[in-house]
Amino acid sequence: MLVLLLSRNYQISLTHCLLQTYCLYSYGTVEFTILAVMAYDRYVAICHPLHYHVHMIMDKLYCSGDPLMKLACSDTSVQQTVGLVSLFVSPGSQVIMILFSYVVTLNYE
Template identity: 60%
Template sequence: MENSSDVTSIVLTAYYGMEKLKHTYFCIFLIIYIIIITENILLISVIGVEKTLHEPMYFFIGNLAANGLYGSTVLLPALLSNLLSTKYEVSLACCQTQIYGLFTYAIIEFTILAVMSYDRYAAICHPLHYHTIMSLSKVYKLIVFTWVYPLIAFLFFFFLTLQLQFCQQAIDKLYCTNYSLVKLSCSKRESGG
């Protein structure tokens, strides 16, 4: 199936209901974004500089902060841009990129939390062997796993969305979601016998 489409942009219709207060919303979301960026960079810097924090749990917390930067950067700049715009239209490619970023952000978050719970399990149930179980090389491997696995795993699923053709272009949200985009599809669906 070709990845051709009559639709080259998506209109995010939820912004039309915000027009009277869009400058207020812009200021609020800008402040939130600045706080997220500042606090996460500060946290990552403190963990990097302070040698006493070079423990597995703090490395995982630093990765949560890095993922917070990733997730907020995927969502908020586009939202801020749309609030300043008079047309609430994004290109199909930008919409698809945002979907990939938001979903991978969520999967990375859950994966990091799962790895953190494994770390706490090892610390509580095997305190004498903790440093053997959570060696520095294993911590690095777990960190790589928490980022690479979600990026690849969702890519296989998202590839199906990229194959669709779209006939409609209105999503009633402030940002693109995979389900909303799939609902705009006009691709022929094969019915199972």
């Protein structure tokens, strides 16, 4: 889809249009769901502080990769290296962009 931005042809196929719409609505749904869960978490923490751990039973929200890696019968060093690199690269680029925007904003005259 990025290739379409660089080309002189500004037409998009129906498949790409539907994919873009799906991604947009999925992102919005996930974003508002996270905001709703955060709002409920804060509500319980503030209004019912002594019952917080009773109301918020969320021990595991994700599948931990380490126990799955230990069950593998083959060498998993490549997967572990890729996971470690992506752990630093993914948020690293976002942190760099945030710091860059702050530096440019603070140095703006």
